[in-house]
Amino acid sequence: MFLFNLFKSQATQDATSSSLIDLSNVQGDVIIGLQKRCEAFWFCSLKTDPESIEGFRKKIKSDLLPIITTAQGVIDSQKKIDFSFSGIKKLGLKTEEIPTGRDGVFSKGQKVDAVENLGDPVDQATKKLKTWSNEFLDEVNSIDFVVLITAPDLKLLNQKLDQVRHAFGGHLSNSFVRQGSVRPGEQLGHEHFGFLDSISTPKIEGFNAQPEDEKAGIIQPGVILLGQPSSGGTSVGLDPNQAWLKDGSFMAFRELQQLVPEFQAFCDDSAKKNEELNASGDFIGARIVGRWKSGAPLSLAPNEDNPELRVAQNFDYLDELKQERCPYAAHIRKSNPRNGSQAGGDSQKTILPHLMIRNGIPYGPELTGEETDSKKTKENRGLLFVAYQSEIADGFQLVQKIWCNNPRFPAQPAANVSSGLDLLIGQISDGSPRTAQNIIPAVPGGNTDPNNTLTALQPFVVPLGLVHRSIIR
Incomplete structure (x- = not known):
């Protein structure tokens, strides 16, 4: 500072x-x-x-x-x-x-970054930011x-x-x-989507102590x-x-901005369309996020919520190269792959240097009954997101552009699958439908199915600035 x-x-x-x-x-x-x-x-x-x-x-x-x-x-x-x-x-x-x-991201300014790197919605003719x-x-x-x-x-x-x-x-x-x-x-x-937030904020060497069983890594x-x-x-x-x-x-x-009723309706409808799973909309939401609303991670609670695990960090993805429990496309796996990005990859070099300290806060009113019934957002609500790093291009920008917006990240050739976008915060500037694989598992336990694609026709998080x-x- x-x-x-x-x-x-x-x-x-x-x-x-x-x-x-x-x-x-x-x-x-x-x-x-x-x-x-x-x-x-x-x-x-x-x-x-x-x-x-x-x-x-x-x-x-x-x-x-x-x-x-x-x-x-x-x-x-x-x-x-x-x-x-x-x-x-x-x-x-x-x-x-x-x-x-790097590449002058700070001096060029945020509008250039949003258009060139972050995938914010733009008018394809004028290249002006739409939202x-x-x-x-x-x-x-x-x-x-x-x-x-x-x-x-x-x-x-x-x-x-x-x-x-x-x-x-x-x-x-x-x-x-x-x-x-x-x-x-x-x-x-x-x-506002209902998920416990700010669980996986990285710990800093020389400042935070990391419990022996924690696998989130220390930066x-x-x-x-x-x-x-x-x-x-x-x-x-x-x-x-x-x-x-x-x-x-x-x-x-x-x-x-978070489109809460639209997101919940999407999860509920996706569950109904896959009756063989006998699953709820909250299960689909957990697959999209990678954690249940309580905060419990899918890697430790793959089939049902366990609030006792709400802040658990004693997991990584080294034993989940075939997405047995947590999909590659899940938000928390896209935004922090831990040790499960590539077989044999060194997270000290490929993952940890790109993490951020996040200290955001929700804004806007609580969801109304009218919005729930109509499945349509009428009030502006969402998250005032804040991230701190020593290099924006290696932190916030990289996580959004190279990880969350990239359908081939995390790469795992051994599993022969592609993850798709982060359906929560992944952005496509031209407004094309966003797809992710294996959000809907072949069975409730979550077997890999490379052809099992879930498509969202609209975003659920809209960048306003x-x-x-x-x-x-």
Whole structure:
């Protein structure tokens, strides 16, 4: 989080110093999620006149720096700030010192990334993004920075948001807000499709302890933080003049609308069409996700839910090369193949360096009876997805483009099967139907059937916007 050193001496830290993580040098939410029941993202565009820029810099020093939450600080209301490439330029900082990412993903911006790499729906004639909200498409007011505020209740959240708006509003040409909150009652911790979320957040070497029986793998600090050691080629090294960047990170923010009644209807209808399975829609949903709604993984509970396994991590896919329990196309297997991507593959080099720290939050109202009855979404709801990594092209972008959108990933020649798309978040830019294999098993236990294809004629997760930001310390 390079913000702490933006406005003070840049000669106080050695970019090649100890690999131990200094929690006071890392913005909150990056490796320790901010405590959140409610969360606001305030997206801001700076005025360009010198007086406004200088006034903004002074306000950061006087009003925001003292209350930015580090990974070591825990308070009721917590704040962090992230800058875009355009925002860094407007502030007059040395953009040549900022890692722009492989293929310039950070400097090119999120719209280019969405069209060229992520598969977001586009008009095939104009190549314009079709589903994004107008605020994210604004060509006049670039999003220069984001302030993230979390709080234990909505009243305190709005109070803190108003304080920040009052402090900085005069220096802005435009701003807008996205807010989310945890779901109520028994759905606490679950996203709107009903599945327990954020179970498989990777642990970081030197920071987290990993239980002996856990098989999720542990990543090195450099996968998430700039200037820290890593393996697999994803570590972003820093020159001496970039010491002020150490322990910074890059954030990918995604507003994802979830079509909940359509997804549930699809699962229910798919179960009815395959009566020989004697299965429910929840079983089909579990096959699409790779976990039951409780969080129990199919690899340990293939035929029925077992809530006692809701946060289980003591599994991988080395013994599932023929998809006996969890399909290749299941969301959690596509987005984190663990050790089961290729026979003999080294996950330390091929999988772990591409994982991210994810700290999103649901947004929008609960499902209504009218929506359930009509099987049609009427209210906007979904997930404000946030991912942190030291290299966007090796983290968020790769997972979406090379893993979830790729019908041949994970590759397994020995099994002679192709997985298909991730039916949950996989995207096809031209809107073609999305297919996945073996979601419907030959028998309830899940035998491989390369010809058993499930087709979804519509997406169930719709991207409404994307923002790439550097987390400045």
